[in-house]
Amino acid sequence: MLLPSADIRHLHLIGICGTAMGALAVLLKERGFRVTGSDNAVYPPMSEVLRDHEIRVAPAYSPDNITPRPDLVVIGNALSRGNEEVEAVLERKIPFVSLPEALREFFIRGSTSIVVTGTHGKTTTSSLLAWILDFAGLQPGFMIGGVPANFGVGARKGSGRFFVSEGDEYDTAFFDKRSKFLHYLPDIVIVNNIEFDHADIFRDIGEIELSFRRLLNIIPRNGLVVANRDDSRVVRLTEHTWPPKVTFSLSGDANWQARNVCGTACGTAFDLVGPFGQVTCELPLFGRHNVSNALAVAAVCAHAGMSLEQIRDGMRSFKGVRRRLEKLYDAHEIVLYDDFAHHPTAITETLRGVKAAHHGSRVWAIFEPRSNTTVRRFFQTELADALAHGDVVRLGALHRNDKIPESERLDIARLVSDLRERGADAESVPDVSRLSEEIASHARAGDVIVVMSNGGFGGLTGLLRDALEKRFGASESAT
Known part of the structure; x- marks a missing residue:
């Protein structure tokens, strides 16, 4: 769908306080649109970001929020049928789109679209790519599912010809079950790895x-596929591509290789x-998986x-990404990291990277089973191997365990x-408070504590940092 943007002045975002929706709202505001929104979870920091950009947010879902009638509604992926505001949009025949569609029409179309995909490493890879392009003066736009420290924001419209998108394979919206990355008009696609998730x-x-x-079938012939030769599924799926293909590998036999890898x-x-x-690089990230991303x-x-x-x-000047092995505390030879790892492979790579960087340290692995996959038994054995x-x-605690039948629930x-x-x-x-107290009271010099969750973990990292400081x-x- 090509939106008639000349007729669109007022956009309303339902579910505006989600990370991506809030970022989109700010981008739209910066483009000069009138932007409003609604959410039933209006909390800092997103509420403060939206307020600072003078975006009015209704703190509950209601048909009243779309009076007067907006020109276009963006419906977030967290919303479903039965939501009274969504139902009002449908009944009043107000034009609506998903977040990926809005991103495509207002920011990606007309640019050279770079889509970073894979089960793991999308946020770090997208952030590093956007930063190096910017470092070279190319001023890319980007939409990333995290906050690159070099930019301080997860999205920017940019003024150059490139737009970098974190390409998620998750579905688009309740009315569109295609993967999000299919909307992003890909010219250049990175395929990092493919495993079961979601x-x-x-x-x-x-x-x-x-x-x-x-996704691979909609890349134009003058585009590019960048494929990881260390992943057997990626190799098989990219064996024949319409556009040219370049490969990368940590083990050789690829266009781009890493040799003499060593932790610092x-x-x-x-x-x-x-x-x-050939050139020697210093990447301020731990682990061979991040070298592969690089x-x-x-x-x-x-x-x-x-x-x-x-x-x-x-690469040398990259500052990392918030919640991707983000250092929150470092004193008396005790280090606390916050990480987004939740898939067994990501957990394994994170802990291996930490052990390589902190040789001889006792490593605490603190994990919240929270994602829609890890709350189920699908990875019962793999989680034990990883942790x-x-x-x-x-x-x-198992997140929302009441939503999963006991026969399917992680044991x-x-x-x-098994551990x-x-x-x-x-x-x-x-109990998060008890967990924080236990870790802080038993921590000793030389310990490295890694908190892993794809959510808030009940505020554990803040509680734990306070307890360690006390x-x-x-x-x-802390970086």
């Missing part, structure tokens, strides 16, 4: 592969080897005309037992 909407890995096939006190060093030469970024940046030296310097990379494992007691069999000091501590003193540094 058990609430995909029945098996075959359905996920089908979404990726559909501040991240990871490696030799970046590409079709145009290879994909290098391939796109070189395609955009950047030199290896520009790519190297951009066992921690020395001390503490499990939070926390069995997970604790103990693997040698970990494991316990389930559902016992050990203020943090010496």
Whole structure:
């Protein structure tokens, strides 16, 4: 759908306080539209961001919120039939779109669209790519599901020819069950990895592969596919592509390779080897998985005309992403990280990266089973294998366990037992306050604490940071 933007002056966003919806609202406001919205969870920091941009937000869903009638309504993915404001939009025949459609028509169309996909690493890869393009003066627009520290915001309309989108395979809206990334008019697509996830909407890995096939089939012949040769599914799905393809690998036999990878006190060093030469890079991120992400970024940046030296310097100045192994506390040889990991593979890579960076440290793995996949038994064994990379494992409460039939629910007691069999000091501590107190009271010099959740974990990181400061003193540094 090509929206007649000349006739659109007032947009109303239902579910405006979601991270992506709020970012879209700000972008639309910056483009000069009148923007309003509604949500039943109007809390900081998003409420403050919207207020600062003079965007009026109704604190509850109601048909009154769309009087006077807006020109276009954007309905967030958290909304479904039965919501009284959504029902009013349908009854009054007000034009409506999903967030991906709005992003496409108001910001992506007319640009060179770069879509970063994969089960893991999308946010970090998108953030690194947007930053290096910006570092080179290309001023890209972007929409990212996190906050890159170099920018301080998760979205920007940009003034250059590139637009970077974090390409999520999750569905679009209650009225459109296609993957979000199918809306983004892809010119350049990074395919990092493909694993099973989103058990609430995909029945098996075959359905996920089908979404990726559909994405690859809509890239124009003058576009580009950037494919990870270390992932067997990616190799198979990208064997034949309409546009040209470049590959990357940590193990060789690819257009872009990393050699001599080694952990440093501040991240990871490696030799970046590409079709145009070789350069030594210092990436301020831990773990080989982030080196793989960096290879994909290098391939796109070189395609955009950047030199290896520009790519190297951009990597070195990258400041990371909030909630992607974000350091929240560092004092008396005790470090606290906050991380978004929730899939077993991501948990494994995160903990391996931490252990490589903090050699010899006791690592606490604090995990909240929260995603629609990890609250189910699908990853019962895989979660035990992943979390066992921690020395001390503490499990939070199963998120919304009343919504999952008991026969499908992750068995926390069995997970604790399996972790103990693997040698970990494991316990389930559902109460967040008690969990914070236990960690802070038993922490000792040399400990590294990694809190992992794709949600808020009941405010655990804030409670834990306060408890550590009370016992050990203020943090010496946090990045």
